[in-house]
Amino acid sequence: MSFSVKVEPSGHTFPVEADEPVLDAALRHGLTLPYGCRNGACGSCMGKVVEGKIAYPDGELPPALTEEQAIAGMALFCQARARGDLIIETREVAEGQDIPIKKLPTRIAEMSRLNHDVMLLKLKLPASERLQFLAGQYVDFVLKDGRRRSFSLANAPHDDAFLVLHIRHVEGGRFTGEVFDKMQVKDILRIEGPFGGFYLREESDRPxxxxxxxxxxxxxxxxxxxxxxxxxxxxxxxxxxxxxxxxxxxxxxxxxxxxxxxxxxxxxxxxxxxxxxxxxxxxxxxxxxxxxxxxxxxxxxxxxxxxxxxxxxxxxxxxxxxxxxxxxxxxxxxxxxx
Incomplete structure (x- = not known):
């Protein structure tokens, strides 16, 4: 069973399945609502339920939502499930400066050669964290000696279970040489981001x-x-x-x-x-x-x-x-x- 969600003040609408979080459905349909941890602990995705009813898994409020806030109609959309059609009030992320920059540890979850000189890297964040970003932005690897190496994210914002990078081996490049010759699955790296003004301008209707x-x-x-x-x-x-x-x-x-x-x-x-x-x-x-x-x-x-x-x-x-x-x-x- 699915329901309709209308976002105010933008007027955007999207469908949500009865068993999926409202935030997940919004991201799946390309709407970038604010979020942080995706598990109810940070409160970044808080908004107001103007009309309709929601429920939470196990009937318990998420850690970052107080009973007083819930009574006032506030909700954490990363955990809230619709119990009918909804009208919600929340901002939508439109520009890079709307997203907080984070410095986070990541673990290499997958490495695979895409051709002779390009490596696909999938990075997994801690269970309590997600990195919100706009399609096209990049992250920095922050190395132990203070060096930084920048790489664009290859996945879309709705598909953020991993951070996906395409890293080309650069002849004589110290970091890319380490990626191809030394790094292994389960290695821990530190990143910071997202950065950059290179992202899709959704408000344009031009080809x-x-x-x-x-x-x-x-x-x-x-x-x-x-x-x-x-x-x-x-x-x-x-x-x-x-x-x-x-x-x-x-x-x-x-x-x-x-x-x-x-x-x-x-x-x-x-x-x-x-x-x-x-x-x-x-x-x-x-x-x-x-x-x-x-x-x-x-x-x-x-x-x-x-x-x-x-x-x-x-x-x-x-x-x-x-x-x-x-x-x-x-x-x-x-x-x-x-």
Whole structure:
């Protein structure tokens, strides 16, 4: 059985199953309500039930909710279950500065090679913690000697049981060398975040062009999956640039999106395909492929993520094709230096 939840003052609505927390349902449908621990201990997700009834597991109030607050209609939406249609009052997170930055320990839950030089890392936070973030943001690893290394989150906000990173091995890179040669599952690392102004602007209704280079696919993956969760009907076209076919390390995933979503298009572009690739697709530079297909960019939002030369080349070229740089959102993967 499912019920309807209306959020005030935004007016957004979403369905919730009778046995799932209201917060989980909101996140699953792309609405970013505030939260912290996800287990009722911190109170960050507190809001008001304006109409309707809720219940809590075992009939007990969560630790961060007092009886007086409950009588006044306040609720912790990470634990509250709907017992009918609801109208709730809570803010929605729209910008990065709305989210508190945390420094947390994490445990490596999974490591897997995605290709010859990209490692997938899944990080698990303590049971009492969750890291809220916007699709496209990044976290810092805080190392023992004070160094920091920044990596974009590859998962969407509703899928936050783990923090997922795509880490490319950099020749001579001290940290990425440790990731590939020394780190193991169950190792403990310390992170801080989320950071960054590179996130999906949900209020826009403009069609989107995504330009990814290499592991710049990671934050864009999170954005696209978040847009799908929102039920967005905005046209989206992903261009993913790489040297050779082996560098498109999750090439089957955009192909799955193509089959499942009529508003999504995908164009991989290789700059140096190898003979064994037998490549029949687009070649050259990815920003040039975009202007070949879209000579007039005035009505678009463009999100660019990956190597700085690609990001800056788009920034230089696209205005000549009508793009207002206020609608060019970018994350250039500059290497951290000690």
């Amino acid at each position: 989107i062009i995504f330009m990814a280079g290499g592991t710049g696919f990671a934050p864009i993956k999170g954005m696209i999956e978040h847009a799908f969760a929102l039920g967005s009907e905005r046209p989206m076209h992903l261009y993913w640039g790489a040297r050779a076919a082996r560098d498109l390390y999750m090439a089957s995933l955009p192909e799955q999106w193509l089959k499942a979503h009529a508003n999504f298009r995908y164009t991989p572009v290789l700059s140096e395909p190898m003979d064994e690739d037998n490549w029949q697709g687009r070649t050259g530079y990815v920003h040039e492929a975009i202007v070949q297909d879209y000579p007039e960019l005035g009505g678009y939002d463009i999100y660019a993520s990956g190597p700085p030369p690609m990001v800056y080349a788009g920034q230089a070229m696209f205005p000549a094709h009508g793009l207002d740089l206020d609608h060019y959102y970018s994350d250039a993967f500059e290497y951290n230096r000690d």
